[in-house]
Amino acid sequence: MTLPSTAYRGHAAPTWDTRTLQQVIDYLAALPAPANGYPSTFADVQLPGATNAQILPFATAQKINLNNELSDPGNNFSTASSVYTCPSTGIYFCHGVIRLNDATGSAAGGPNLGMGIYTSEDVADTSFLWHKLPQTSAGTARAAVECTRVGSFTSGSQLRLYAFWDSGSGAGSAGLYSARMQIYRTA
Numbered sequence: 571m572t573l574p575s576t577a578y579r580g581h582a583a584p585t586w587d588t589r590t591l592q593q594v595i596d597y598l599a600a601l602p603a604p605a606n607g608y609p610s611t612f613a614d615v616q617l618p619g620a621t622n623a624q625i626l627p628f629a630t631a632q633k634i635n636l637n638n639e640l641s642d643p644g645n646n647f648s649t650a651s652s653v654y655t656c657p658s659t660g661i662y663f664c665h666g667v668i669r670l671n672d673a674t675g676s677a678a679g680g681p682n683l684g685m686g687i688y689t690s691e692d693v694a695d696t697s698f699l700w701h702k703l704p705q706t707s708a709g710t711a712r713a714a715v716e717c718t719r720v721g722s723f724t725s726g727s728q729l730r731l732y733a734f735w736d737s738g739s740g741a742g743s744a745g746l747y748s749a750r751m752q753i754y755r756t757a
Contacts, residue, residue, distance in 0.1 A: 612753070615652075617635055627743050630735075631684075632691065653738060665717070667715070669681070671747050685699060685733045
């Protein structure tokens with residue numbers, strides 16, 4: 571890509587500074603890839619939207635069944651096991667979102683939903699987050715919660731999105747409408 575040297579569509583020609591920036595960009599683009607490649611491992615997977623797409627039982631940590639692969643160029647995610655296997659040791663950015671069925675937060679005092687992304691369904695993991703859902707009377711109140719973490723994982727670590735449902739009433743279950751997890755190796 572080169573910058574124009576004359577005015578274009580009413581805009582002034584680029585200044586010396588933008589041309590210098592373009593030279594830096596062109597220089598960096600021409601550098602060879604590092605011997606171990608760029609850290610571009612990425613996966614984007616989901617549990618597609620449907621009422622009761624998965625049921626979370628009361629007071630039990632459970633892996634979310636992410637069975638739809640949107641993007642996984644490195645083939646590191648298994649839709650059969652809903653597990654992402656880290657291809658190399660590094661720093662990974664992980665993001666998960668869970669949407670419950672409409673009007674799920676109807677329990678007195680509002681229910682709690684915990685979620686995490688880790689190598690097991692461990693509610694003691696420091697990345698595990700609790701969310702207090704608002705109490706609703708009925709209707710179509712919607713609740714979605716998310717979890718983001720950055721962690722150092724070794725090659726072969728198996729990451730999964732998991733949740734823990736606490737109804738607030740001491741019983742019952744929660745239906746998931748959808749869920750999504752994205753994992754990106756940053757370094």
